[in-house]
Amino acid sequence: MERQCEHIHLEHDGKLLLVDINGNGPAIPKKGRTEWDGGTFTIRLPTPDEAQSMGLRWRERRVNKFRLGVHDHTVIVATPDITWPEHWAWKDAVISDSAVDPVARESVYRTLHRVVSKVVITNPEGMILMAKVTRGFFTGCWTLPGGFVDYGEHPRRGAEREALEELGIVISIADPKGESGEPVAGDDGALIQEAIFQQDGINWISFTYRCQADIPAEDIVPKDDEIEEARWFSPEEALSNAVSLFDIEAIHRVK
Numbered sequence: 001m002e003r004q005c006e007h008i009h010l011e012h013d014g015k016l017l018l019v020d021i022n023g024n025g026p027a028i029p030k031k032g033r034t035e036w037d038g039g040t041f042t043i044r045l046p047t048p049d050e051a052q053s054m055g056l057r058w059r060e061r062r063v064n065k066f067r068l069g070v071h072d073h074t075v076i077v078a079t080p081d082i083t084w085p086e087h088w089a090w091k092d093a094v095i096s097d098s099a100v101d102p103v104a105r106e107s108v109y110r111t112l113h114r115v116v117s118k119v120v121i122t123n124p125e126g127m128i129l130m131a132k133v134t135r136g137f138f139t140g141c142w143t144l145p146g147g148f149v150d151y152g153e154h155p156r157r158g159a160e161r162e163a164l165e166e167l168g169i170v171i172s173i174a175d176p177k178g179e180s181g182e183p184v185a186g187d188d189g190a191l192i193q194e195a196i197f198q199q200d201g202i203n204w205i206s207f208t209y210r211c212q213a214d215i216p217a218e219d220i221v222p223k224d225d226e227i228e229e230a231r232w233f234s235p236e237e238a239l240s241n242a243v244s245l246f247d248i249e250a251i252h253r254v255k
Contacts, residue, residue: 007045008076009107010058015088017080018043018104023050026088029097036099044101048076057081064110064201068102075107077201110201117158118146120189120210120250121171127232128251129215130241131166134228142233142241144208144250154180155207156188167230168221173209186211191253193246208250 010017019025020042027043036042051058058078065074094100094108121129121144130142145166149158156173157180163171174186189210196203220230233241235251242248 005071006047006074006076007103007107008048008051008058008078009045009064009104009111010051010056010078010080011091011111012080012082012085012088014091015085016091016094016104016108017046017051017056017085018089018094018100019046019050020044023047023053025050025054026085028089029093029100031093031096033097033099041101042099043097043104045075045104045107062196062201063199064107065199066106066110066201068106073103073106075103075201077107077111111203113203113205115149115155115205115207116146116246117149117155117162118144118206118208118247118250119159119163119171119173120144120208120254121163121169121215122210122212122254123232124212124214126235128235128238128254129167129213129220129230129232130238131222131230132228133226135226138243140228141243142238143244144242144247146208149207156180156209159207159209166223166227168223169213169215169219171211171213173211189253191250193249195245197245204246206246208246210250210254 017025018027020027029043058080060076060078062077064077091108095105131145132142133139145163146159147162149155156175160171160173163169174188175184191208193206222230239251242251
């Protein structure tokens, strides 16, 4: 059977519509399955025509495009116009079943949130601390201290950890509501942003906090394999140097 390169990712309340190799559904994956009859996958995302033939209608949210092997794939990500899809597959079960088409597993992977946490550190003079990174998405550019939130970690703690790992500095971000432990008085300046920047559909969630720290430049020790240098900038300079849209919005909030 020729592989279909247009697919529809219909998801509602954590459940996903999958079909069998012939387009009949719903099909249900089995967690941990590594062997099955046949030489190819047995469960896949439907095509838009197949979904329509089931009487389904939907609200399109976006179109993702990516390549797997030699095939380019277009995946319409949409919310179906139905109530609880009781007999559909749980999204969490898709990834661990090897009988599921890699396109479906890739689509699930791409629709999971990537969570990053950053911090706008200001000194008593109102200067903002930024670091020039040597790896990752913004290699060679100035960014706010921060990075990926670890598993089981609150974003506030993640921002504090990243400041220590990247720059060797200890900071304390206010936590007036005690969201990540005991309450700490003050204004954390919390800013939560969401964006999908590229056609592959990776969805980013950014938590950016604010704190003040009187740290001399000589006490900042950039991580050798990650940070080229760190420097205090005026808010105007920081805004001019920033390249991340998340950073730019966060800096605007403290100007």
